[in-house]
Amino acid sequence: MPRRTKAEAEATREALLDAAEDVFLEKGVSRTSLEHIARHAGMTRGAVYWHFKNKADLFHAMLDRVKMPLQQIIDDITAERQASGPLNTLRLATLHAFEMLERPRSCRVHTILMHRCEFISDINPVELQNRLASDCREVVRRCFQQAHDEGLLIDEIAPDVATLMLHSMIGGLVHDWLRAPDSFSLRESGGEAIDSLFQLITRSARS
Amino acid sequence: MPRRTKAEAEATREALLDAAEDVFLEKGVSRTSLEHIARHAGMTRGAVYWHFKNKADLFHAMLDRVKMPLQQIIDDITAERQASGPLNTLRLATLHAFEMLERPRSCRVHTILMHRCEFISDINPVELQNRLASDCREVVRRCFQQAHDEGLLIDEIAPDVATLMLHSMIGGLVHDWLRAPDSFSLRESGGEAIDSLFQLITRSARS
DNA sequence: ACACGCATACATACATGAATGTAAATGCCA
DNA sequence: TGGCATTTACATTCATGTATGTATGCGTGT
Numbered sequence: 001m002p003r004r005t006k007a008e009a010e011a012t013r014e015a016l017l018d019a020a021e022d023v024f025l026e027k028g029v030s031r032t033s034l035e036h037i038a039r040h041a042g043m044t045r046g047a048v049y050w051h052f053k054n055k056a057d058l059f060h061a062m063l064d065r066v067k068m069p070l071q072q073i074i075d076d077i078t079a080e081r082q083a084s085g086p087l088n089t090l091r092l093a094t095l096h097a098f099e100m101l102e103r104p105r106s107c108r109v110h111t112i113l114m115h116r117c118e119f120i121s122d123i124n125p126v127e128l129q130n131r132l133a134s135d136c137r138e139v140v141r142r143c144f145q146q147a148h149d150e151g152l153l154i155d156e157i158a159p160d161v162a163t164l165m166l167h168s169m170i171g172g173l174v175h176d177w178l179r180a181p182d183s184f185s186l187r188e189s190g191g192e193a194i195d196s197l198f199q200l201i202t203r204s205a206r207s
Numbered sequence: 208m209p210r211r212t213k214a215e216a217e218a219t220r221e222a223l224l225d226a227a228e229d230v231f232l233e234k235g236v237s238r239t240s241l242e243h244i245a246r247h248a249g250m251t252r253g254a255v256y257w258h259f260k261n262k263a264d265l266f267h268a269m270l271d272r273v274k275m276p277l278q279q280i281i282d283d284i285t286a287e288r289q290a291s292g293p294l295n296t297l298r299l300a301t302l303h304a305f306e307m308l309e310r311p312r313s314c315r316v317h318t319i320l321m322h323r324c325e326f327i328s329d330i331n332p333v334e335l336q337n338r339l340a341s342d343c344r345e346v347v348r349r350c351f352q353q354a355h356d357e358g359l360l361i362d363e364i365a366p367d368v369a370t371l372m373l374h375s376m377i378g379g380l381v382h383d384w385l386r387a388p389d390s391f392s393l394r395e396s397g398g399e400a401i402d403s404l405f406q407l408i409t410r411s412a413r414s
Numbered sequence: 415a416c417a418c419g420c421a422t423a424c425a426t427a428c429a430t431g432a433a434t435g436t437a438a439a440t441g442c443c444a
Numbered sequence: 445t446g447g448c449a450t451t452t453a454c455a456t457t458c459a460t461g462t463a464t465g466t467a468t469g470c471g472t473g474t
Contacts, residue, residue: 005469009423028325030237033459046425049461115333116325118235126322130387157403164391164400165376172379173371180337184371193371196364200407212443216449240433253451256435 013051015041017062021108029059029117059117066109069097069174070129070136077139086147090140091198094170098186098194101174111178137167154203162201169197220258222248224269228315236266236324266324273316276304276381277336277343284346293354297347298405301377305393305401308381318385344374361410369408376404 019041023032034048034055052058076093100106113125144159173190226248230239241255259265283300307313320332351366380397
């Protein structure tokens with residue numbers, strides 16, 4: 001029974017993307033065929049090829065439904081640069097990214113990106129994440145530099161080192177948590193670790 | 208021209224594994240066929256099927272030629288628990304793992320593991336890394352606990368939090384560096400970040 | 415209000431290519 | 445000469461892309 005209403009067509013498109021998330025998460029991207037996805041959504045491959053050009057197109061459509069955590073951090077930092085100082089801006093942006101990641105769809109999609117796929121067509125997530133990481137590091141670095149200039153950072157830590165510490169901690173926490181979300185709480189334990197880092201490198205807190 | 212001497216047969220086995228590293232690294236595991244690997248080594252698929260049962264078997268043989276960095280850290284910690292205190296043991300073990308990772312073969316294989324493969328047969332690297340991460344965290348935690356009991360750790364940081372901080376920093380640094388080895392030096396910049404962390408959480412250094 | 419026509423939203427069928435596993439053939443060393 | 449290392453050839457499976465079929469929603473004219 002083809003040709004539903006326009007709203008129903010959009011619903012099946014979303015259903016196909018939902019199914020893609022499920023199957024990608026379970027079997028990995030390269031091992032799932034479009035047939036798998038279609039059947040999991042209760043349809044056939046024809047529906048997939050109607051809504052999407054091919055597997056890569058579907059994959060990118062799936063990515064478009066979520067926001068990259070590093071992009072979120074970049075946006076948060078550049079948006080509210082006043083707040084209560086650069087260090088607090090960094091800390092809050094990080095915690096905000098953690099909150100976003102705990103949303104089910106975000107969690108699934110980013111787990112797929114980090115642990116369930118290697119390449120997709122010619123645009124691979126490694127390069128994508130690479131650019132994002134580079135941009136994010138630069139924004140964070142400028143923030144730490146500003147904190148340093150305002151005397152908020154302790155002398156023992158150079159802005160570049162603080163940048164690497166924060167950036168690697170974020171990446172490591174996200175990576176580990178997405179691999180095993182039940183092993184610890186990203187918001188609680190992860191947030192605690194981030195808070196501790198900022199407590200350690202903030203001058204006023206240690207005198 | 209088949210049937211060289213036994214030593215030459217072993218050499219072709221190694222050549223096949225070398226080729227596998229190259230091609231996996233370039234195209235990703237799922238997108239490389241055994242034909243690709245064989246041709247890159249100057250042979251045919253038959254040679255591959257003689258030395259290895261299938262792709263998964265070859266993959267695991269490739270893994271067996273290197274040591275997991277987290278396993279290295281575990282071994283280092285459990286081996287030389289005397290050294291100059293638990294904190295220094297942790298620090299040196301981490302830096303040692305970084306050194307190991309900069310060896311070409313280690314670098315290639317672990318890049319493949321982190322960024323070029325999703326699943327391989329029924330044994331997937333995610334589960335493998337998961338167990339390792341869990342074990343390593345436990346060993347590190349015990350080490351931090353000992354440091355805490357000996358009064359080496361500052362009061363602001365609980366052993367569990369220190370564990371998560373160190374573990375996530377290691378994971379993040381390795382992850383980022385393997386994705387873009389030219390963006391920074393793991394030994395230098397990464398080591399500096401690790402050193403700074405230990406400097407921040409060590410009591411004697413701040414009074 | 416109702417029939418008409420067309421574009422839409424799928425399902426089905428088919429052709430192609432690629433990767434796999436295996437069996438047979440072949441040469442080389444001991 | 446016989447078993448080892450490797451190639452070649454073949455059958456099978458599987459995913460893809462495309463082409464075609466088809467029924468329905470929806471706008472249009474009257």
